[in-house]
Amino acid sequence: MIFPIGLFAFILLLRSSLAVPRVESTAWKRISKSKPQQRTDSWLTTVCVNNHAATITAPKQNVWNSLTxxxxxxxxxxxxxxxxxxxxxxxxxxxxxxxxxxxxxxxxxxxxxxxxxxxxxxxxxxxxxxxxxxxxxxxxxxxxxxxxxxxxxxxxxxxxxxxxxxxxxxxxxxxNLEASENKLTEWLFTITGSISDITLELWNGTAFGLQNDTISLAGISPFWQDDGRIIGWYTFSNLPTGEFDSASLLPLGLSFKVDITGRDPSEWKLEGWLYNNVFYENTHVFRAAFNSPDFVKLGANVDGSWTSTDQQGPILPRDTSYPPAPVAPTGSRYSVDGEQKYVTWMDFSFYLGFSRDTGLTLYDVRFKGDRILYELGLQEALAHYAGIDPVTSGTAYLDSFSGFGLDSFELLKGYDCPVYATYLNSSAYISETSVPYLNNICLFEFDADFPIQRHTSTKYASSTKNVYFTVRSVSTVGNYDYLFSYSFFLDGSISVEVRASGYIHGAFYAQNDDFGYRIHDYLSGSMHDHVLNFKADFDILGEDNTVQFIRVVPVNRSFTWSGNKARNTMMLERSFLENEDSSRFNWDPNSATQVLVVNTNKKTKFGEFPGYRIAPYTGTAHLTVQDSSNLVNSAQWAGYDLQVTKQHDTEPRSAHPYNLEDVYDPPINFDTFFDGENLTQTDLVVWFNLGMHHLPHTGDLPNTVFTTAHSGIQFIPSNFLSSDASRQTVNQVRVEYSNGNASILKAFGQDNLTCHLDFVPAEIDLSGYRGEPAPNL
The missing domain is CATH 3.10.450.40 (Nuclear Transport Factor 2; Chain: A,)
Structure with missing residues (x-):
C-alpha cells in the first residue's frame, strides 16, 4: 500500500523552617506557639469534587458555531x-x-x-x-x-x-491533482512489481499492492509542477512488522521518478531510478547495473523494538508508585455554555469555533469586558524538508490539506488534559454524514509550578498562586501529533503554544551528513523546518490600532549632571509601523525590540498608549528556505516571524487547503495582501509564525517528545490597566515574622476546604476511549 507521510515532520513553594498551621479565617490571625490549630475528622463527611463546569448562557448566539x-x-x-x-x-x-x-x-x-x-x-x-x-x-x-x-x-x-x-x-x-488517485495507485504498483526480483534480493520483500506486501511507497508533496508537467517521486519503505505506526522510520533508499501529467494512464511515464545517489534513466539500465558485479547493495531499515513507544528497559526507581496528581478540590471555577461554546474564566470570556481545515479558533476574546482579539487561531502548518535524495528534498507538507479539525480525535483523559477537565465535542463532515468528534476539546485550570508573584523582606514574605486557564486540542496529521494550547493568566496575558510529538519522517542514510545526523542503522534524521501560521485580529479598546516598536539601544550620551562627559548606557527608541511596505519582519537579536499593538487614541492618565505586547514565549521560527522550489507561491506567509496587514473581510485566511494543487498560482497567495496600505489607527491583523528548526537526533527515536518540540508566543498587557490585575486573586498569602518566628498570617478569602478530596488515580479507566471517529457507511 502507499502510505501518505504527513506532517510530523511537535508550585514554587514558600519554604520555611517553621511549621505554619493552616489558617481557617480570611482575616489577620495571630499564631499561638503553644497550641497549634487542630482540625477534626468531620471534614471527611462531604465530597465536594465536581468536574462539571458551571453552566451559563452566552450573551449572544455564537455566530461561529458549527452547523448542526x-x-x-x-x-x-x-x-x-x-x-x-x-x-x-x-x-x-x-x-x-x-x-x-x-x-x-x-x-x-x-x-x-x-x-x-x-x-x-x-x-x-x-x-x-x-x-x-x-x-x-x-x-x-x-x-x-x-x-x-x-x-x-x-x-x-x-x-x-x-x-x-x-x-x-x-x-x-x-x-485537482489527486482526481485519478485509484488509477495512479494501480499504475505505481505495476512499476514496483516489475522489479520484484530486485526488491526480493535487496530486502526479501515485494510491493504489488497486495495484502501480503512487506514494502510500501511514500511520495513527495507537492508534486513538481514545472513547465506544465506534473512530476512525482516515490520511495520504498519497509512496512512495520509490529503494531506501531513506524513506516516513516523505515526508508529503503530506492526511489523512482514519474511523469503523471493528465488523466490517461497510457501517457504516464517512468522517468528513472535513484539508488545510492546514482540516477538510472530507465528500468533496463537500472537492472543491468544491479546485476553487475561492482553494484553496491546497501543495508535496510528494519522494524523492531527500537520503533516501539511502549515501556522498555529497566523500570525507573520508584516509578511504579503514583506520580503527583492534580485535583480541583472544589470543582471547576470556570463557566461554559456548551451549546453555544461560550466560555468565561475570571475576567476573560470568548467563543469557540471549529473547522475542518484549521481546527480550534477563538473569537471575541475579552478581558474585563473589553475585546482584546476578534479572532485567534491557526491558519496553516508547514513541514519543509531538505535532503540529498529527491523525496526528502521534494517534500514540503501543508497540513490543512489533511485537515486539523478532521484529524482532531478524542483526548486521553488524565494524559492529554487533567482528569478534572471539561471536555467538549465537535463534528466533521465525512462521506455525506456529520460525524461526532467526542471529547476532542478540553478546558481546565492548572496551578503552575511557580507563583505569579512573590516578595520577601526582612519583615514578611508574600506569594501568589499562578493559576491559569487553558483550552486545548490535539490534531494527529500523518505521523505527528500537534498539541495546541491557548492559555489565559491572572495578569491579563494570553499565550499560544504548539507542541509536536510522533514519528519523524526519516531519510535513508547514504552519506548525507549535510542534511541530518545518522541516528540508526541506515537512517538519517532528516532536517526540516516546522512553521505554523496563526491569525491574531487585535481590537485593543476599539477596532482602530497601531503597531508600536520600543527598541532598547546602546548609546553614548552626556547628561546635565555628567560634566559634559559622555557615558555608555542605553535608552529607548519609539516608533510606529506606518504601512504595509515594511510590515513583514523578524524578532530582533537580543530581544531588543518590543512589538506592541496599541490604541493611540486612548492615552493613559500618564500619557502612555494602552495596548498588548507581542513577545516570543519559547522557540519561535520562520522558514529557512528562501524562494522554495517546492512551494513557490503557496506558502508566502512562512518567511517572517511577524506580518501585519489591514483587516479586510475579503482576506480572512492566509492560506487555502488546496494551495499545493497549484503552487505557481495558488488560491491564496499571501504576498498579495501587502499592497502598501496605511496601518496607522486602523483595524489590524497580526499574522505570526510558531515553529522550530528540527534536526532529529537519537532522542527522537522512537518519537519526538513534547518537551523539546515546543513553540509559543505571548500577548502581554502593556499600560492596559492601572496596575497588575493578578492582585485581585484571593489565592495569595502574606506571612509576617520577627525574631525568627512567624507571628501573623494574612489570607484573603479562600474558601475553607472542609470536604473530602475524591482521589482519581493516574491510571484512569480508558476502556471507553473511542479514538478516531468513522462515519456509518
Whole structure:
C-alpha cells in the first residue's frame, strides 16, 4: 500500500523552617506557639469534587458555531437534488465521479459579526461552505461554493461560486491533482512489481499492492509542477512488522521518478531510478547495473523494538508508585455554555469555533469586558524538508490539506488534559454524514509550578498562586501529533503554544551528513523546518490600532549632571509601523525590540498608549528556505516571524487547503495582501509564525517528545490597566515574622476546604476511549 507521510515532520513553594498551621479565617490571625490549630475528622463527611463546569448562557448566539447535524443533513440532501452538480455518493464514487468533500459553516465576515455583537444589529445569516471534488472531467478541480441562506428552503436557498475570500478569481476553483488517485495507485504498483526480483534480493520483500506486501511507497508533496508537467517521486519503505505506526522510520533508499501529467494512464511515464545517489534513466539500465558485479547493495531499515513507544528497559526507581496528581478540590471555577461554546474564566470570556481545515479558533476574546482579539487561531502548518535524495528534498507538507479539525480525535483523559477537565465535542463532515468528534476539546485550570508573584523582606514574605486557564486540542496529521494550547493568566496575558510529538519522517542514510545526523542503522534524521501560521485580529479598546516598536539601544550620551562627559548606557527608541511596505519582519537579536499593538487614541492618565505586547514565549521560527522550489507561491506567509496587514473581510485566511494543487498560482497567495496600505489607527491583523528548526537526533527515536518540540508566543498587557490585575486573586498569602518566628498570617478569602478530596488515580479507566471517529457507511 502507499502510505501518505504527513506532517510530523511537535508550585514554587514558600519554604520555611517553621511549621505554619493552616489558617481557617480570611482575616489577620495571630499564631499561638503553644497550641497549634487542630482540625477534626468531620471534614471527611462531604465530597465536594465536581468536574462539571458551571453552566451559563452566552450573551449572544455564537455566530461561529458549527452547523448542526440537522443543518448539515439538509444541505447535503439539497446538494444532491441539484442536477447541475451531478453528484455521486462517496461510497459509490470512482475517479470520474463528483463528490461532496465538505459541508460546514461559512464564518460570517467581521463587519456583520460585530454589527450583531456590538451594535445589537441583526444576527448574520447562516451559510454553508461546501467543497466539491469535480472529477467528471479531463480537467478535474476542487470547487468552493456557498449555499444558503439557511435553513434550507425551496426557492430561497441557492448556491454560488465562493470567490471573495481568495486572491485568484477563478469561480472558486483550483485544479485537482489527486482526481485519478485509484488509477495512479494501480499504475505505481505495476512499476514496483516489475522489479520484484530486485526488491526480493535487496530486502526479501515485494510491493504489488497486495495484502501480503512487506514494502510500501511514500511520495513527495507537492508534486513538481514545472513547465506544465506534473512530476512525482516515490520511495520504498519497509512496512512495520509490529503494531506501531513506524513506516516513516523505515526508508529503503530506492526511489523512482514519474511523469503523471493528465488523466490517461497510457501517457504516464517512468522517468528513472535513484539508488545510492546514482540516477538510472530507465528500468533496463537500472537492472543491468544491479546485476553487475561492482553494484553496491546497501543495508535496510528494519522494524523492531527500537520503533516501539511502549515501556522498555529497566523500570525507573520508584516509578511504579503514583506520580503527583492534580485535583480541583472544589470543582471547576470556570463557566461554559456548551451549546453555544461560550466560555468565561475570571475576567476573560470568548467563543469557540471549529473547522475542518484549521481546527480550534477563538473569537471575541475579552478581558474585563473589553475585546482584546476578534479572532485567534491557526491558519496553516508547514513541514519543509531538505535532503540529498529527491523525496526528502521534494517534500514540503501543508497540513490543512489533511485537515486539523478532521484529524482532531478524542483526548486521553488524565494524559492529554487533567482528569478534572471539561471536555467538549465537535463534528466533521465525512462521506455525506456529520460525524461526532467526542471529547476532542478540553478546558481546565492548572496551578503552575511557580507563583505569579512573590516578595520577601526582612519583615514578611508574600506569594501568589499562578493559576491559569487553558483550552486545548490535539490534531494527529500523518505521523505527528500537534498539541495546541491557548492559555489565559491572572495578569491579563494570553499565550499560544504548539507542541509536536510522533514519528519523524526519516531519510535513508547514504552519506548525507549535510542534511541530518545518522541516528540508526541506515537512517538519517532528516532536517526540516516546522512553521505554523496563526491569525491574531487585535481590537485593543476599539477596532482602530497601531503597531508600536520600543527598541532598547546602546548609546553614548552626556547628561546635565555628567560634566559634559559622555557615558555608555542605553535608552529607548519609539516608533510606529506606518504601512504595509515594511510590515513583514523578524524578532530582533537580543530581544531588543518590543512589538506592541496599541490604541493611540486612548492615552493613559500618564500619557502612555494602552495596548498588548507581542513577545516570543519559547522557540519561535520562520522558514529557512528562501524562494522554495517546492512551494513557490503557496506558502508566502512562512518567511517572517511577524506580518501585519489591514483587516479586510475579503482576506480572512492566509492560506487555502488546496494551495499545493497549484503552487505557481495558488488560491491564496499571501504576498498579495501587502499592497502598501496605511496601518496607522486602523483595524489590524497580526499574522505570526510558531515553529522550530528540527534536526532529529537519537532522542527522537522512537518519537519526538513534547518537551523539546515546543513553540509559543505571548500577548502581554502593556499600560492596559492601572496596575497588575493578578492582585485581585484571593489565592495569595502574606506571612509576617520577627525574631525568627512567624507571628501573623494574612489570607484573603479562600474558601475553607472542609470536604473530602475524591482521589482519581493516574491510571484512569480508558476502556471507553473511542479514538478516531468513522462515519456509518
Amino acid at each position: 447535524d440537522t443543518e448539515t443533513a439538509a444541505v447535503t440532501q439539497w446538494l444532491f437534488a441539484q442536477s447541475d452538480l451531478n453528484l455521486t455518493k462517496t461510497s459509490a464514487a470512482g475517479d470520474w465521479d463528483n463528490t461532496v468533500l465538505l459541508v460546514e459553516l461559512m464564518y460570517p465576515n467581521k463587519t456583520n459579526a460585530l454589527t450583531y455583537i456590538d451594535q445589537n444589529g441583526p444576527e448574520p445569516a447562516r451559510f454553508a461552505h461546501v467543497v466539491i471534488a469535480h472529477r467528471a472531467s479531463v480537467n478535474p478541480y476542487y470547487a468552493d461554493i456557498l449555499v444558503g441562506p439557511l435553513p434550507v428552503q425551496n426557492g430561497t436557498t441557492q448556491w454560488e461560486n465562493l470567490e471573495y475570500p481568495y486572491t485568484r478569481k477563478t469561480q472558486g476553483r483550483v485544479r
